[in-house]
Amino acid sequence: METSSVLDLNQLRRSCASCALSELCLPAGIDGDDLRRLDDTIRDKRTLDRGEALFRQGGQFHALYVVRSGSLRTFVEDASGNVQVLGFHLPGELVGVDALANDHHASQAEALERSSVCELPYDRLNLLLGQMPSLQRQLMRVVSREVAAEHQHMVVMGRQPAQERMAIFLRSLSDRYARLQRDGDTLNLSMSRYDIASYLGLAVETVSRLFTRLEEAGILEVSRKAITIRRQDLLEAMCSNSGTRGGNRKGEAL
Amino acid sequence: METSSVLDLNQLRRSCASCALSELCLPAGIDGDDLRRLDDTIRDKRTLDRGEALFRQGGQFHALYVVRSGSLRTFVEDASGNVQVLGFHLPGELVGVDALANDHHASQAEALERSSVCELPYDRLNLLLGQMPSLQRQLMRVVSREVAAEHQHMVVMGRQPAQERMAIFLRSLSDRYARLQRDGDTLNLSMSRYDIASYLGLAVETVSRLFTRLEEAGILEVSRKAITIRRQDLLEAMCSNSGTRGGNRKGEAL
DNA sequence: TCGCGGCCTTGATCGAGATCAATCCGCCGG
């Protein structure tokens, strides 16, 4: 059910119950009074401008965040200023988990476009977790999903050639857009080619060349940030480098 | 079936209170009655022979595990049999988290040597989490640590040259051994060169060559699986590819 | 309107590391 007027949007932002994302998000499987209590621990949404940091690497941890609208990138930066993009985060996705270990953010999160997030102050959240086993379980599930996704990304970084990385990246974005009830074939990349390159462990030039190559192959239509996937089937096929190449077949390790 | 004398040994092994690892492990910061209750939910330790699977990819999830002794490797295998090693797990480390998302293991865990694990049946653990906020917090901390470690590994896989990968890997192992009150300079690699190569996203040959090169440089002493670190300082220096090379300096992304 | 500064693309060249190939070594079983 679509509530149409923009007027409702502000209202929507406050209540998990009326949030279109609730089934993908922390409240999944939680309702009634429990949901109301979860709602109450969510602090006023923060709005971020493009490029604005949600939290900085090394900064004091005090809350987890769920993307509400827009998109974020997370990255780490080493002593000499080298940046590694860790991920892109769409609405419904949780960020900040890597900070619980020692109360300091191990990474930085920045808005890729004008975005809003729900802030979950950790002390309040903790209280609630103690009282709501279902929330506790759901949080673990969400975190587990994140870990599993990171494992997938290790496969990509480990031994996939550039083209496969690109294909897998685009499919992943496409799937996530589709879940958000958007068109999975029309991507509006909010991140730069540099971000994509860093995320995939490639050089910008390679990313650029791959976009052209995929366009020439009739798989994509590329116009700056606007990507249309013309042939999901071919893109899909491209994800598994079906050949022997790319190594480490079963049994080779051990 | 256990004879009574072995039973005593098991009894000893059963108790978190008397476990040397407790401070690194789930029980950290938990004591008294709570600790006893945690103890009770830990099922009989499982012992694994070298190469034996603790759980298989796709298998039904029902418990988390903490390595008790020995070491494990986790990996995923794609449709065409390609293997990507995700990590090596030493005593005190938690495995199985990626299965909570959908009740099925997204990866496989195998013993690298004769090993034992503490099994935490998830339904019982859940019960306990509801009753012990401190355990709940500690579990999240441990999981967060794992996520942060994975982020570090993405940096490695993303843009580090082979030699840096190797150095970082060895330092990480050394640190983890040291925390276990073993000598951090004497590593006894339980994994094969293939495993290391897969984990680091390199070819076996490259790993082998790096070992020889590091030995020639006087940094390591290598004798098959037995590695001695002669110059921690040089190894440390090698971890940050201090030069400009390795790209993506600050500001380049975005 | 123009010019400037990002980002992005395209082309040319280079090199780290993969792949191919040939031993070597340690271990286990007969």
Place this chain on the structure above:
DNA sequence: CCGGCGGATTGATCTCGATCAAGGCCGCGA
């Protein structure tokens, strides 16, 4: 004690993608 096998090493060559270099495109501000 020998033979074979799987893991590890070493060497030769090749290749993918990085790097270097040179514009092009777009948006924005003067």
